[in-house]
Amino acid sequence: MFGAIYGDIIGSYYETHCTKEYDFEFQKDSTFTDDTVLTVAVCKAILNNSESINRWSVRKRGLEYAGQFRQYYSYYPNSGFGNMFSEWARCDNFKIDHSYANGAAMRAVPIGYAYKTIEQVLLQTKASCYYTHNNREAIKAAQAVATAVFLARKGESKQNIKVFLQNLFHYDLTKKLEDIKENYVFDSRASYSVPPAIIAFLESTDYESAIRNAISLGGDADTEACIAGGIAEAYYKDIPKHISDFCNRKIDYTLKNVILDFQNRFCE
Numbered sequence: 001m002f003g004a005i006y007g008d009i010i011g012s013y014y015e016t017h018c019t020k021e022y023d024f025e026f027q028k029d030s031t032f033t034d035d036t037v038l039t040v041a042v043c044k045a046i047l048n049n050s051e052s053i054n055r056w057s058v059r060k061r062g063l064e065y066a067g068q069f070r071q072y073y074s075y076y077p078n079s080g081f082g083n084m085f086s087e088w089a090r091c092d093n094f095k096i097d098h099s100y101a102n103g104a105a106m107r108a109v110p111i112g113y114a115y116k117t118i119e120q121v122l123l124q125t126k127a128s129c130y131y132t133h134n135n136r137e138a139i140k141a142a143q144a145v146a147t148a149v150f151l152a153r154k155g156e157s158k159q160n161i162k163v164f165l166q167n168l169f170h171y172d173l174t175k176k177l178e179d180i181k182e183n184y185v186f187d188s189r190a191s192y193s194v195p196p197a198i199i200a201f202l203e204s205t206d207y208e209s210a211i212r213n214a215i216s217l218g219g220d221a222d223t224e225a226c227i228a229g230g231i232a233e234a235y236y237k238d239i240p241k242h243i244s245d246f247c248n249r250k251i252d253y254t255l256k257n258v259i260l261d262f263q264n265r266f267c268e
């Protein structure tokens with residue numbers, strides 16, 4: 001479960017200092033951001049209630065995810081949240097937002113670990129999007145990330161993961177990272193930024209290369225790396241010690257405890 005968080009931390013510096021260099025340095029100013037905070041909020045929502053839902057209870061379950069998003073926003077309001085999300089989280093009542101950005105995809109990794117069937121992964125992810133990203137492209141992207149994690153942790157091959165995601169979500173994952181990278185810019189639309197993060201994983205050879213691929217796209221680096229790193233950890237089941245040593249010092253104690261609880265309960 002730390003794969004997504006480490007990706008966020010290492011990518012955080014390069015969100016504002018975009019790079020196309022694969023061999024970039026890890027920066028001491030790196031810090032966890034909203035990607036981490038909301039990933040932990042999803043962990044908390046699942047720890048509080050891991051019951052399966054059906055398609056008639058998506059909205060009700062959505063309220064539980066949304067409650068945790070608002071709670072965790074209130075703990076860490078200055079960790080890089082976008083204006084739209086901040087406004088939503090501060091609003092007196094639970095309104096439904098229709099963001100088409102990658103914010104629901106960046107926090108979807110835990111869902112791929114916690115549930116036993118693809119159907120449940122898809123429903124839970126939809127519920128997690130209900131109040132903030134009630135938009136077709138945003139839901140699809142979040143579901144693609146959670147599904148990739150689900151398949152990766154089950155030991156599916158990259159080829160199977162790729163074909164499955166292409167068939168279910170109609171993403172073109174055959175593009176080469178090198179070609180995407182050439183004209184890639186910072187744009188947090190889910191439909192623009194999530195497929196390249198998945199390809200960053202598909203073209204990787206280990207955990208570290210997945211986050212290097214993602215960050216050196218030169219875009220929304222923390223989120224790209226959070227997604228690629230989350231899938232990569234589920235697939236490779238191993239993170240180099242120099243990365244965990246670098247990042248562990250930078251994670252708030254409270255957040256770390258929630259992730260450890262979640263890991264103990266849901267990750268083999």
Ligand SMILES: [Mg+2]
Nearest residue numbers: 033034035222
């Ligand atoms: Mg961020």
